[in-house]
Amino acid sequence: xQIEVRQGRVELAEDEALLLNSLEEVKRFVGVFKTVDQKLSxxxxxxxxxxxxxxxxxxxxxxxxxxxLRFGKVILVGLGRRDQITIEGVxxxxxxxxRKVRELKVKSISVQAFESGLAGVKLAESxxxxxxxxxxxxxxxxxxxxxxxxxxxxxxxxxxxKEKRKGIGDIKKGVTSGEIYxxxxxxxxxxxxxxxNYLTPTRLAEEATKLAxxxxxxxxxxxxxEIKKLKMNTFxxxxxxxxxxxxxxxxxxxxxxxxADTLALVGKGITFDAGGLSLKSTEGMLEMKTDMxxxxxxxxxxxACAKMRLxxxxxxxxxxxxxxxxxxxxxxxxxxxxHSGKTVEVLNTDAEGRLILADGLSYARSFEPDxxxxxxxxxxxxxxxxxxxxxxxxxxxxGLKAQMVKAGELSGERVWDMPxxxxxxxxxxxxxxxxxxxxxxxxxxILAAKFLQNFVGDLPWLHLDIAGxxxxxxxxxxxxxxxxxxxxxxxxxxxxDWKKM
Ligand code: BES
Ligand code: ZN
Ligand code: ZN
Numbered sequence: 001x002q003i004e005v006r007q008g009r010v011e012l013a014e015d016e017a018l019l020l021n022s023l024e025e026v027k028r029f030v031g032v033f034k035t036v037d038q039k040l041s042x043x044x045x046x047x048x049x050x051x052x053x054x055x056x057x058x059x060x061x062x063x064x065x066x067x068x069l070r071f072g073k074v075i076l077v078g079l080g081r082r083d084q085i086t087i088e089g090v091x092x093x094x095x096x097x098x099r100k101v102r103e104l105k106v107k108s109i110s111v112q113a114f115e116s117g118l119a120g121v122k123l124a125e126s127x128x129x130x131x132x133x134x135x136x137x138x139x140x141x142x143x144x145x146x147x148x149x150x151x152x153x154x155x156x157x158x159x160x161x162k163e164k165r166k167g168i169g170d171i172k173k174g175v176t177s178g179e180i181y182x183x184x185x186x187x188x189x190x191x192x193x194x195x196x197n198y199l200t201p202t203r204l205a206e207e208a209t210k211l212a213x214x215x216x217x218x219x220x221x222x223x224x225x226e227i228k229k230l231k232m233n234t235f236x237x238x239x240x241x242x243x244x245x246x247x248x249x250x251x252x253x254x255x256x257x258x259x260a261d262t263l264a265l266v267g268k269g270i271t272f273d274a275g276g277l278s279l280k281s282t283e284g285m286l287e288m289k290t291d292m293x294x295x296x297x298x299x300x301x302x303x304a305c306a307k308m309r310l311x312x313x314x315x316x317x318x319x320x321x322x323x324x325x326x327x328x329x330x331x332x333x334x335x336x337x338x339h340s341g342k343t344v345e346v347l348n349t350d351a352e353g354r355l356i357l358a359d360g361l362s363y364a365r366s367f368e369p370d371x372x373x374x375x376x377x378x379x380x381x382x383x384x385x386x387x388x389x390x391x392x393x394x395x396x397x398x399g400l401k402a403q404m405v406k407a408g409e410l411s412g413e414r415v416w417d418m419p420x421x422x423x424x425x426x427x428x429x430x431x432x433x434x435x436x437x438x439x440x441x442x443x444x445x446i447l448a449a450k451f452l453q454n455f456v457g458d459l460p461w462l463h464l465d466i467a468g469x470x471x472x473x474x475x476x477x478x479x480x481x482x483x484x485x486x487x488x489x490x491x492x493x494x495x496x497d498w499k500k501m
Contacts, residue, residue, distance in 0.1 A: 003131065003158045003179060005113075005172045010161035011035050013110035017073040019097055020112055024055035024081045031163065032112055039068045047076070056080060057089050058096045058477065062104070071110070075100055085118050087129050088412040094133025095478030101155060102138055108157035113171050115164060123167045124174035125410070127160065131178025132185075132489070134158065136478035139186050141193045177308070181411070181489045184297075184304040188485030191296035192470065196272030196289045201320035204269060204292060205247040208299050208318070212251060215306040222248040232319070232359040234338040238352045239321035241276055241329025246321035248363075249295070251302045253314045261500045262313040264369035265302065265491065266360040268353045268376035269295030269320030276349030277325045277332060290483050291353070293470040294375035295320060297487035304492050312495060317364045319356040323349070335433045339363055340455050343433035351437045353378045354448050358455045370500050371400060371460040374452065375487045376467075381444035383468035390414040391486065392465035394449035399501040400460050404494055413490035415464065424450045460501065464490075 010018065010032050020032065029037050029044065037044035043063055047053045053061040059078035065071060077097035080089055101109060111130065117123045134155070142151050160175065162168055191199060191207060205221040212219035227236060227248050239246035249269070254260075270291035274280060280288070295318040302316040330336075334346045336355075340362040344355065353376050364372055382392045390408070393415035395401045401417055408414040427439030427447055435454055439447040449463050469486040472479045 001135070001154070001156060001158060003160075003175055005160045005162070005168060005175055007162055007165055007168055009163055010110050010112045011069070013159060013161060014070050015108040015110040015157065015159065016071065017075055017101065017104070017106045017109045018069070018071040019075050019077060019101070019109050021077050021079050021093065022055040023079050023085075026055060036069065036074060040065055054078065057093050060096055060100045062100065073104060073106065083119060085121055087121055087125050087410060090121065090126050091129040091133045091412050092477045094130045095137040098134040098137030098478065099475070101134070107155060109155070110159045110161055113160045113162045115162065116167060123170040124177070127171040127174030128178040128181065131175050132182050133478045135179070135182035136185055139189055139480055141190060141482065180304050180307045181492055183307070184300040184488035184492055185485040187300045187303075188293065188296040188488045189483040192290040192293045192483035192485065194289070196322070199271050199289070199292070200244045201247040201269065201271055201322065202245065204271060204295065204318070204320045205249050208249045208251050211299055211303045215303045217302065217306055218252040218254070220250040222250070230339060230363065231337070232339045232363060234336050234344055234355040235319045235321070235359040237330040237334065237336045237346070238276070238323055238355050241324045241326045242322040244271075244322050246319070249299070249316070249318040249320060251299055251316040251318075253302050253306045255309070255311050255313060257311055260311055260313045261498075262315065262367065262369040263495065263498065264315045264317060264364040264367055264372045265298045266357060266364050266372065266374040267295035267298030267316065267318045268292065268357055268374075268378065269318040270323050270353060270356070271320060273323045273350070273352065274325060276323050276352060277329050278348045278350040279325055280350060287471055290470050291377050292320065293377050293466060293483060293485070294487065297375050297485065297491065300485070300488045301491040301495070304488070305495055308492070308496065310495055312498065314495065315364065315367050315369065317360050319360045321356065323352040338455065342435065342454060345430040345433040345436040347436050348438045351448070354437055354451045357452055361452060362455045365457065365459060369459070371397070371462075372456060373462045373464070373491065373494070375464045375491070377470050378465045379445040379448045379467055382465040385445060386416055386468055388468050390416045391469050392416060392418045392445050393462065394418050394420055394446070394465070395462035396420065396453065396456070397460040397462070397501070400462055403498065404462055404490075407490055407494035407497065411489040411493040413469075413486050415490070418446060418449070420446065420449060420453060
């Protein structure tokens with residue numbers, strides 16, 4: 001898709017459709033609204049007068065100007081009340097607009113950009129959100145469809161118009177970020193949506209290698225003998241039930257400036273989670289091809305950092321394996337010595353994410369990062385605790401957590417701060433080993449995070465439990481049914497603003 005930013009009057013553009021965003025309670029038409037209304041003999045005023053379109057967030061309406069304008073269609077999109085407008089509101093509104101554009105099979109659109117920042121939303125931010133809304137609403141995975149009918153023509157051209165020169169630079173910046181952020185989310189959705197038979201650990205590693213080639217990153221893929229040499233035994237224990245070989249993927253972005261601050265990202269890369277010998281039900285397994293969303297998000301984020309040329313060093317670590325039952329599988333009661341040297345008693349093989357992350361986190365420490373962030377579809381319980389609208393945020397560093405909360409607000413991928421009090425350690429005490437991997441019925445997400453904390457030491461660390469937000473059950477604005485790719489835009493925003501503390 002080609003995206004341009006141009007100075008001039010949007011009504012003079014020549015595209016299939018004109019996208020006009022409108023605030024609620026508009027009293028008087030000015031600028032492009034006035035021109036369009038006049039040309040259409042008051043059709044726009046009429047639309048508002050009837051109350052069929054009020055400008056509420058997410059509302060859309062379509063007008064067909066015939067010969068009177070150069071556009072075949074005018075699509076109106078509501079942005080809600082001026083004093084209540086938020087970045088996420090703009091993103092959602094343009095998600096709905098994008099859906100309309102897709103439904104009408106429009107291939108080129110002109111969009112009227114804001115003329116200035118709004119209260120609480122800067123010009124660059126609103127432009128970025130518009131791009132994200134439109135691009136992400138066009139996301140779909142159609143590689144497994146064989147009939148042309150299921151592959152509608154894509155939107156090819158998007159032009160932003162602004163009348164005055166001032167602020168064009170901000171819009172351009174916002175558009176570029178919007179394209180990169182949307183790429184990261186779509187890339188993550190694509191991998192997460194791929195079924196387990198297509199996206200094996202080997203294939204995931206190939207995707208990382210490809211990203212490295214395209215974005216000039218360093219990529220190392222370690223296979224079983226090397227993983228064994230590193231003594232990453234809790235990772236290998238999970239892999240032992242599967243015929244597909246595990247891979248340890250390390251993707252690294254180094255900025256031009258040497259001696260940059262370093263952040264390590266660790267992502268859960270379970271390409272299919274059957275539960276192991278603690279087997280899930282069929283229903284419980286339905287979502288489990290997306291159990292590598294954390295890994296996909298980490299790979300996408302590292303690549304996007306390179307695209308954005310961020311001045312920090314970012315290392316992505318993704319332990320990738322399946323979790324299957326078999327005659328060679330990890331057993332309930334097994335005791336494993338992890339990469340860190342700590343011993344783990346495995347009392348439920350379905351709590352496998354924390355086992356591979358324990359080794360992933362402890363291995364990531366060998367790069368001596370300034371901070372470490374992990375992302376994982378870790379516990380079903382987080383969905384019970386927080387629902388499907390935000391991820392669980394855990395961590396050992398108050399300032400770093402605050403930075404992540406802020407990134408959540410800006411990116412629309414919100415997080416909620418959860419406790420990690422030391423009193424919870426009690427529940428993970430094992431009779432025989434240093435820790436056990438599960439700890440009773442209550443507070444499951446906290447205990448999972450507590451388990452991980454054993455492997456990060458004193459390093460500033462954040463853990464994102466995205467099990468409640470990684471899949472949508474139906475289309476909604478800029479989300480389509482299936483994988484959300486939650487975390488890519490969040491981490492990118494976090495890294496863009498990251499201040500070492
Ligand atoms: N991958 C699952 C968590 C999950 C559940 C993600 C639902 C998305 C939707 C994880 O490996 C798991 O099975 N966790 C168990 C832990 C339990 C055995 C302590 C869970 O949440 O039930
Ligand atoms: Zn599991
Ligand atoms: Zn899992």
